[in-house]
Amino acid sequence: MTNQELWQTVLAQIQFSVSRANFATWFKNTKIYSKKSGEVIIYVENSFSKEWLANKYSSLILKILRSLEKDIKSIKFLVNSEKKPSLNIQVSQKEEKIESPQLILKELTVDQKTNLNPCYTFENFVVGRFNELTQAAAWAISENPGFVYNPLFIYGGVGLGKTHLLQATGNRITKLFPQKKVKYILCERFVSGMVNAIKEHKIANFKKELKEVDVLIMDDVQFFAGKEKSQEEFYHIYNLLHQSQKQIILSSDRSPKSIPALEERLKSRFEGGMIADISIPDYETRIAILKTKCEEKDIELNSEVLEYVSSNIRTNIREMEGALNRLIFFKKINNKNPDLEIAKKLLGNLINIPRKKTTSKKIIQTINEFYDLNKEEILLSTRRKEIVRPRQIAMYLLREELNESFPSIGRKFNGKDHTTAMYSCIKIAKEIKENDELLSEINLIRQKLYSGLIEEK
């Protein structure tokens, strides 16, 4: 007889000698936890049940147990401290629906152990051509963490759903494999956590915590750039996890190759598994995303408005969501659905930001940031490789984005000849056609350039 059957038999007999109210109160959620060398340990719901059963029913229970299995000699009651399975993610999603303008303390919605936010799931992740490969890889990992693509490296621009995908993967793993320890950590948090741990001499503890996980998810690893000590510590943690078949998932706003000041050994490790990118969604997908979000937030917008939003906000899903929130807010206050006219008025300052030509200063600044160069370095006449390439890209972008003349481009770079500028532009233009990586790199720079404009407003 299994423990479960044994306990069922006991309950079946006891119910006749106890009043129904007492039976329902005290025997609720009881079960046999273990049966070892004659001692049976019974799990009870709370300490009241424990006292009650131990004082009033232990001899009766023991008698019944012995009549079923002779070698049982004693029983013991323990308060069950296991988490009750009442936590239902489905419920929490419903609550998310009640979108109010009141902001919440974000740190409180995340799960304490995993750091994951339960509202990111695969179900509310819209798949399109721009992300289907990445989504499929993440899905495959969640089915079989540690054994398919390890590590998975996801990169793509701001607000395209990297974090959503990472968290959804983590959430699905915790659902399918509840015993696996999942940890989501922002690279920035890792670095500042390291700094604190060093300060308080607790570095061993800090590392131990990460070494014990089964799935490590790290967001925004580009922040490792230039932080050598953190890189080194992460390298060791990484190796340990990877060797013991633990899943690692990373994200960044650019491919591992283009992360500046990242140690070679880390770079090559990041590239060792699967690299997947998320590009910019096409028009149809943008509409599909908007529709999903509308459904989530329980609002109906006519197709004109949806088309207006998705044809005007192209490069950033988060911005699209921001626009949608404004419309919802309008509906909440005025109790009517915004039509196209109102939508235009409401979203005017979000959309009609003059996407005018950027400035040459801005381009150079963005390139500096992207390649982690000093202000003046790029303008120097040097042939160092790490500077030549960014300089060529800068010239190319000046030409492409601002349509500047070659002589004027040359002048900006410490009085170089116009032929140098011409050569650079032609070279990059040619290379883009052959080298996809360069293309995506330049696209990322472009995105940075223009999304930066929006933030400045």
Place this chain on the structure above:
Amino acid sequence: MELEILKEKLNQSLIIIEQLIRKNINLPILNNILLEVEKNFLKISATNLETSIIWWILAKVKEEGKVTIPASFLRSLIGFIKQEKIKLKSEKNNLILEADNQITQIQGSNIEDFPIIPKISKEDFVEIEAERLNQGLSQVINIPSFSQIKPEISGIYFSFKKDELKLVSTDSFRLAEKTINLPQKIKKNFSFIFPQLATKNLINILSLKPDNLKIYFSPNQVLFEWLGEETDYPNIHFSSRLIEGEFPNYQEIIPKKYTAEIILNREDFQNQIKKAGLFSGKISEVKLTVIPKENRIKIFSQSVDIGKNEAYLPAKIEAKDDKELETSFNYRFLIDGLSNIRGSEVIFSLSDSEGPATIKPVGDKSYIYVLMPIKMS
């Protein structure tokens, strides 16, 4: 059981005990109290299976025994008695009450059905001043809201560390933290999440019994003990099951840097917010604008159906620059924070229009109230 007891003492205990009793359809015996003789005391016990109370009252005991009867019935009956001294007697399951030339009999239940209140091992404890604890708890008690999804924030978090006790509560929109100094350093740090309803019961007892008390810890229960005034025998044992789970790492929520810090007269600020609240409409939004150049803040609210309100308050402002800063809040959350503060002036600090703001009393570092703004329309 047969004994004589002072009516006032009995009445006092029943008022508190009654507040703890919750209706339970499955187990009607939980509406009852258990009366029993223990040495020279009448011992009264009650429980709702989460929180329990045991109360000892000095009595002239003639005969031992016990009886269990409905709590509210006994309490209403005692309200009619004028005499100081009353006589309690048990007869089988019933209680006989004699006073003022009158005899009443209250139908009781089988004492065997009364739940057994679990004992707590008395190993680790701290001593604490009741008045401070009472004051601290009343500053954080009203914040949590009942939540089945996140039970760990539905209670009050007690964290004992060295010589400090921190009381924290949150409902994910705002958070309050109160720090109380302990009379002596404790040996072992300890923390637990205490249910909100039980905390309300606790506050009631604290208001009645301003004497110092001891708190005993065990892994899933906590016991508060008051000793008697006359003897060293315990007077009240108040215990509760704890909320399982880990309280969020709330320290990260409290902003470290602010863009503006504003000192305001608390009463004026509170009144203006209340007034603005009248105009705030469905989403309770009140817009605050900090104007560093003019050393004042603007309080603005409007709703389509009611009208609008604009008011200015003088303020001492320390801001990064002269830029005006606009943030919207739920006026109720502002008032909740302000009314938890006693001092005449408060520091109201803003981080940015979508980041947390804080309210603190001037010159008192022991209390901080963090609240999130409303997304501006």
